[in-house]
Amino acid sequence: MIWTLGAVPVSLLVIGTPIFALLLTGAVLTFIFYLTVPSIALHQIMFGGLENYALLAIPFFIFAGELMGAAGIADKLIVWVLALIGRMPGSLGVATVGASTLIGAISGASVATVAAVGKSLYPGLIRDGYGPRFASGLVSSSGAIDILIPPSIAMILYGAAAEQSIPKLFVAGILPGMLLALMMAGFVVVRALQMNIPRSGRFNLREFLATTWGAAPALFMPVFVLASIYLGFASPTEAGGFACLYAMIVGLYVYRTMSWNDVLEAAARSAMLTAQILVIVCTAALFSWILTISGIPQGLTNWLQSLNLESWAFLMAINVGLLIVGCFLDPTSAILVLTPLLMPLVKTVGIDPIHFGIVMTANLAIGMFTPPFGLNIFVARSVLGVPLETIYRGVLPFAVVQITALLIITYWPELSLILTRAL
Template sequence: MIWTLGAIPISLLVIGTPIFVLLLTGAILTFLSFLTVSPVAIHQIMFGGLENYALLAIPFFIFAGELMGAAGIADRLIVWVLALIGRVPGSLGVATVGASTLIGAISGASVATVAAVGKSLYPGLIRDGYGPRFASGLVSSSGAIDILIPPSIAMILYGAAAEQSIPKLFVAGVLPGLLIALMMAAFVVVRAVQMDIPRSGKFDLRQFLCTSWGALPALFMPAFVLGVIYFGYASPTEAGGFACLYAMIVGRYVYRSMSWGEVLEAAARAAMLTAQILVIVATAALFSWILTISGVPRAMTEWLQSMQLAPWMFLMTINIILLIIGCFLDPTSAILVLTPLLMPLVKSVGVDPIHFGIVMTANLAIGMFTPPFGLNIFVARSVLGVPLETIYRGVLPFAVVQIVALLIITYWPDLSLVLTRSI
């Protein structure tokens, strides 16, 4: 069984096989070789993995993000952030972090943010003297903040897999996400001063008010979504539906920048991305079921208890493991495969599952831009036209900054939990 559940899937991963294929291959081979259960159970378990009300939020938030992108919302947010930053040293670099954070609060899709921000701000970063290495690293790493800033697809998946409250996870991700953004911005300011980067402009109140008026409908959307969830007026799924309707109205009738044809195109893109995620959900459910009946979680729990690790040592070990895994797996796959295995361990050492969800998400967010297979790196290479080796070197300082932030998030649980206590 070690071969079918371990060696074969890892070999398929190394040669670039899609995640759902390697999970399904390992599971089917295990069924045929070692289990006495009828193979008819395969499709029953896979479809059973999709029978979770929380998963309904995924297509809504993906569609809302696609609609906001088609309406040109990202460009308005970028202009607003630039007007807000004013004469801060490294203002364009700080604006890159700020724009990524705001766009993440709308779309929750890291790769889409890298593409949008990279197209708009990378030429200006190069013009101001940041250099291809620093600029490409900044764009690639800033997009990873989206994984932690709600609404987050990764948190929805974790909530479904760990049977935890998605509203609490959304709220718990706010302060950690802002912490990472602030530390990234502070690092950019320090480096801009060291590199003698010129300021991009000055703060102009009139310009700021004008851009704020234009960006107000876009800025209101994440506040509305989180507000109705936080105060209990709507579930995440219902809030996602409202977000789609709101994005459609704003793009079609307020900004008048989106046709009905573009709405249909956004729906098609959202359907494709939803299908890609849910096929991983189904195959991961099958793979996790086999691991569970094989006694893997129980064996891992007993092994951990025999080591008598303190909670801080357990979290440090998990951080190291997740950082390594994040270099090879995307957050969706990693969360769906690992969460059922790790939850018994988390509960056995007394770590809060909501706090652990934020820790896990923060780890996998770093994996989005770390070599060799960080998705953001490949998107940046495609959009920016920068060689991979340049991006690899560029992301390393930002990885260090986010790892420091990760340690703060890990060992300061109140940062994640303080806002959840009123829900």
């Protein structure tokens, strides 16, 4: 089975085959040449991979993010963050990090955040003297915070694949996400001082209160969604549905920046993105099932036990492996394929599955902007018009900052787990 489950998928990945196609090809070839299971099982396993209530939250949160984007909410959040930051060193760079974090708390889509923040703030970053390399690297890497800040589609997928509580994963991601944002902002401030970037604007209480009033409906959305989950009023799926209704009311009747035609267009885009995710869910379920019946997870568990690794060494090895995987696979594909494979190992070593979910998410968030295939890099190139080599060089210092944050998240489990104990 090595060639059908290993060589063929890797070869297809190298030539740029879509993830669902390479997983399906490897699984079908294994069915044909190695398994005696009836072919009808192939369809049953694929569609059985969708029989998970947690997955219903995905289209709702995607739709809510699209609606908020169509309503121009990102622009109001950016203006609010700029008014809040005031005259601190590197204020526009820090505002880029803050805006990415806030937008991530609404949409959970990293590439959408890169596009929104890049269009609004990149020209100002260049005007202030940050330079194309630093500015493009900042925009590309800041979008990765979205994957760690709840509500996160990556966490929903991990919760479904690992059979873990999604509300606990959401709350576990709050402090690590804030740590990541603070470390990014701190780095920007230091670099702004070193580069003698002029301070832009100043804090004005009247302006801040005015922008807060204008951005209040947008700022209240993540509070409304997460509070409804944590207080037990709604499941993540129900909260996602409420978020869609809330976004429509804000866009249509509060800001009046969206028409019903915009709602339909947002629904169409959401349907396409949901289909792209769920087709990977189907094929990954089939691929993982074949790996399981082939005894690969059990073999890895036995091999790990024979090594007698401490948990810290296991986590370091996992971090290195996931960082490499993140350079080639998007978080959705990596989580769905690797989680069933890694969970037996995690339980063997005695690592909390919720903590491991945050570690895995943080790793794959870094992969969103690391060469050669980080999705944020290609979005930034398209939106900003910056050459790839410039972005590649620009993201490297931010990768170092985020890897440092990853090590803190990895070896300080309480950062992830302390809030979950309140649930």
